[in-house]
Amino acid sequence: MSTLKELTFVDRHWDDSVAEKLSPAERLAYRSNCLGADQRITNTGGGNTSSKVLEKDPLTGEETEVLWVKGSGGDLRTAKLENFASLYMSKLLGLIPVYENAPNNGPKTPAEDNMVGQFPHCTFNLNPRASSIDTPLHGFLPARHVDHMHPNSVIAIAACDRSKELTAEIFGDEIGWVPWLRPGFELGLMMKREVDANPSLKGLVMGQHGLINWADDDKECYDLTLQLIDKAAAYIESKDKGEQTFGGTKYETLGEEKRNGLLVELLPWLRGQVCQQNKFVGTVETRDAIMRFVNSKDAQRLAELGTSCPDHFLRTKIKPLYVDWDATKTSEDDPNGLKSLQAMLESGLEQYRKDYAAYYEACKHDNSPAMRDPNPTVILIPGVGMIAWGKDKSESRVTAEFYNCAVEVMRGAEAIGNYISLPKQEAFDIEYWLLEEAKLKRKPPEKEMSRDIVLVVGAGNGIGKEVAHRLAKEGAHIVCADLSTEAAEKTASELSEIYGQGIGVAGTGISGCGPAIGATVDITNRDSIREMIQQTLLAYGGIDRVIVTAGVFVAPERDGSLSDDKWKFTFDVNVRGSYNVVDEFRSILKSQGLSAAVVLTTSVNGVVGKKGSVAYDTSKAAANHLVRELAIEMAPLVRVNAVAPATVVAGSTMFPRDRVIASLTKYDIEFAESESDEELRDKLANFYAKRTLTQQPITPADQAEAIYFLASNKSSKTTGQIINVDGGLHEAFLR
Structure with a gap:
């Protein structure tokens, strides 16, 4: 195995041009990343690597041997140097007589477990990373570099009733075998005794556990790991009986x-x-x-x-x-x-x-x-x-x-x-x-909504986009739904970039989706809603919060009139659309049987009579009452509430440039055609702000905070309510 052979069942990621620029300890992190990049070598969070390198003692200034070993809870694929513990080798080896002289020592004894509490006394350079329970396995082996992996192929050998026999048959006398023993001090000493008795060994198959191997050169250790795993996989493939390996097929896969x-x-x-x-x-x-x-x-x-x-x-x-x-x-x-x-x-x-x-x-x-x-x-x-x-x-x-x-x-x-x-x-x-x-x-405590699955309709822009970001910050899994596929996927991509790897376009790569997916939906079309629901359930398995921020404002003609089609469209989106979404989720929430929350977005215009927006205002009045009706119908399992914004200009799709200019003209606010959309919106927002009691522009973030409150368990006893987030419009005060 000393000569690198062509690999069939694993991939080689090592690049000399990268490794040669790194310090010995940094090369350990690099080696770990190369190993962790292939799940056939080790699983997420599994496996452990180490290097024994010379470092300058911060107290004496002299060189001393230090064990760098993956710390507790780390993941090889993403590990950086700060994820590795560092221990003085002399102090770590000095723990052996301490353990051997402890009364009643042995496997799975308090004496063995207590040794983990001794590792901090061996810490080099005040490194805060906690040492893992595998530390003795690495420290007590004489080689400078050690890889302990959990490859499927070698675990298969380790979990076979012929494990010891097969190890010798497949690997020869370069790889030994040790029986199952829980990781810790005793296993480290067992391995040390095995190597002391057989100095030519390059590794060990660990019964019902995995593989550990070593070398005095880090690249050689990496290559050896790959060769051993590849050799085990090749042997298994040569013996595999296809469907008969599992006794043959009993059932067929559904279409x-x-x-x-x-x-x-x-x-x-x-x-x-x-x-x-x-x-x-x-x-x-x-x-x-x-x-x-x-x-x-x-x-x-x-x-x-x-x-x-x-x-x-x-x-x-x-x-x-x-x-x-x-x-x-x-x-x-x-x-x-x-x-x-x-x-x-x-x-x-x-x-x-x-x-x-x-x-x-x-x-x-x-x-x-x-x-x-x-x-x-x-x-x-x-x-x-x-x-x-x-x-x-x-x-x-x-x-x-x-x-x-x-x-x-x-x-x-x-x-x-x-x-x-x-x-x-x-x-x-x-x-x-x-x-x-x-x-x-x-481990850090769970975020408040880390176990929640939240649908945000209208997540592509404005309030919906802000809500998606606000709830994702609390750990929620977000289905970013929007009429615009591009906008929905853009928000989902942003969330996945911030909060975790893996973005799924709903309906594809189900097992690969991450903390957010993008989905297309037309809330006036029940078939479209059902398709979005299917995508949500296949991605996450359920739903906990339904938030609808989608809405439309259709500007009337100059004489104030609005066609029948535009009236119908306004109500179809602002009233029937919200009802459609909630109604389609109703049976799902009932079947799931878990407490849930619905938050709709209405408007203070629903209670303030004024000129120029009769269709929009009456649709929002209907939406307000829809909240109360749904709260009664869906109790006690589901809470239904709403946020009523006012004049949220920034980021809103309901304030395109032409509408902003029309409003500025209507209120005799000076502006120049050369000004940007953002500058014009700011002028209108500041004008609206002066009409409120707080004198502050209303932003999507203000709405998102209120929606978060109503969606979270902070409002667990609140249902059937509409919260105005309008800066204080006294015309909208409760009557």
């Missing part, structure tokens, strides 16, 4: 149109079922690899065994929920099989919760953390695919990714032998490990 139609009806109901304790966001996964698994004869048996690699079941729980549903068994009163599927899911979920509680009770220790949410995070449905759940879209995507990895591990293990999972007690001791609990507590 895309039929599957999506079923999911649109199923997902909100299912989300309500799994969100009985905590709210989750969903990811639908239908790639060929997952469909081959869920449709197979062995899927139920293998799913029940659970996952093997610790990184997997920390996300996917001890096992998924598999539903043995046959999509072909339909009836006149259940034409798409939805009722039978819901019945099977309902009983399956009930049993899953019981099983999880029994697992917790059987395995818990006196000091174990309280039982976590007993609902599954992965649900497998033949013919349909996988539905993964997480506290936000990012986590549900990672959960889906991890179970995809678990499926690949099972495929590999079944191709070369028999798949085995961790014993339940070992799995529990990882899932409820106090050190893992401490890691969870170090």
